[in-house]
Amino acid sequence: MVTANPELTYNSKIEGDIVVTRADAAINWVRNNSMWPMPMGLACCAIELMAAASSRFDIARFGAEVMRFSPRQADCMIVAGTVTYKMAPVVRRIYDQMAAPKWVIAMGACASSGGMYRSYATLQGVDRIVPVDVYVSGCPPRPEALLDALLKLQEKVKRERSASKLLSA
Amino acid sequence: MTTDVEITTAVSQQFPSAKPRASLDCPAFDVPAGDVIAVLELLRDKQAYDFLMDVTAIDWSAEKSPRFTVVWHLYSSTKHTYVRLAADCTSDSEPAMPTASGLWSGADWHERETYDMLGIKFTGHPDLRRILMWDAYPYFPLRKDFPLAGLPTELSDADITEEIKTGVISAPMVGGPFVATPGEPMSEAEPRAKDEAWSEQRPKG
CATH class of the missing domain: 3.30.460.80 (NADH:ubiquinone oxidoreductase Nqo5 subunit)
Structure with a gap:
């Protein structure tokens, strides 16, 4: 980044080769800017998820472009679509397979609440089986709404007490 | 034809x-x-x-x-x-x-x-x-005596059920944002007619 006044920024000649910060800030900074999504695309919301990942909306601007189809490598599960009761145990199992720390975005009306599917076959909100961090409204949401959800999640992660959590775990 | x-x-x-x-x-x-x-x-x-x-x-x-x-x-x-x-x-x-x-x-x-x-x-x-439906599902959903909301039952995986401690519930058929009220004219019963805070038709609640 080009800074107009280098005197106001970090200057190794003055401060030496040391950067001082809080552990929480450093850990959260790392987590925030490389939040790899696990695309749990189950219905039409997944199309908008794909649009969010492609060049027009470009989720890479926020460090979340690496869609990982292996839950072991993912940080944030984006549940995009209608979760049926038949699929619900699978969603939970994939969530269990993700390595901590992990987050969940419920994308769209169906994932958030069952949406218009008030029926015997549809899970009435994915928060009944996994802990959800951010809900996105819309049917389906615009890609901008998903980007906004990602920013919201990043704000949330910034406030986490990561260091003490790591030490107590 | x-x-x-x-x-x-x-x-x-x-x-x-x-x-x-x-x-x-x-x-x-x-x-x-x-x-x-x-x-x-x-x-x-x-x-x-x-x-x-x-x-x-x-x-x-x-x-x-x-x-x-x-x-x-x-x-x-x-x-x-x-x-x-x-x-x-x-x-x-x-x-x-x-x-x-x-x-x-x-x-x-x-x-x-x-x-x-x-x-x-x-x-x-x-x-x-x-x-x-999954193999252990106990009902036949399109029979006339089966309610649209469904009947409570277990999910297919026992270990997941034990972990999340919940199963299939009857879907709420009233009061939700997507549920129309029966018996009213369409303009009143439609879910979107309930909340017009986004328009100027009704005062913002």
Whole structure:
């Protein structure tokens, strides 16, 4: 980044080769800017998820472009679509397979609440089986709404007490 | 759509038990359950109805007898006409019907779906399992006595159920943001009519 006044920024000649910060800030900074999504695309919301990942909306601007189809490598599960009761145990199992720390975005009306599917076959909100961090409204949401959800999640992660959590775990 | 007018006489000559069935579109027959496979075979081999479009069933409600009617839709790719066959299941509590999967292999999944949704057992079917709901699901959702909201039951995986400590619940049918109220005119009952805070029609709440 080009800074107009280098005197106001970090200057190794003055401060030496040391950067001082809080552990929480450093850990959260790392987590925030490389939040790899696990695309749990189950219905039409997944199309908008794909649009969010492609060049027009470009989720890479926020460090979340690496869609990982292996839950072991993912940080944030984006549940995009209608979760049926038949699929619900699978969603939970994939969530269990993700390595901590992990987050969940419920994308769209169906994932958030069952949406218009008030029926015997549809899970009435994915928060009944996994802990959800951010809900996105819309049917389906615009890609901008998903980007906004990602920013919201990043704000949330910034406030986490990561260091003490790591030490107590 | 053209209609195959000769088919009615052709079928009733071969099978006097096949009665014409009231139909608004294509020719249709009521057939006794025992004759169904023979009639289907006649239609396929002698009348060029080579494509089985659909196998489904009707539940006439628990009070009616016969309660279940299985329906077959056939299409002829040379005549470009349709024909419909219907057969009542003899038993109301354990409905059964001979399988057509020996005539069309496509009947396999249609019959699995009909079994899954309405609980009609197709005798002689090679692999009669549920196709949409999971194997241990205890109900038949398209039966008339099954509520749309569903009935509480267990999920398919025992270890997941133990972990999340929840299962299938009856879906809330009132009060939700997507639920219309019955009995009102459409303009009032539609969910979006409830909240007009986004428009200037009603004061913001």
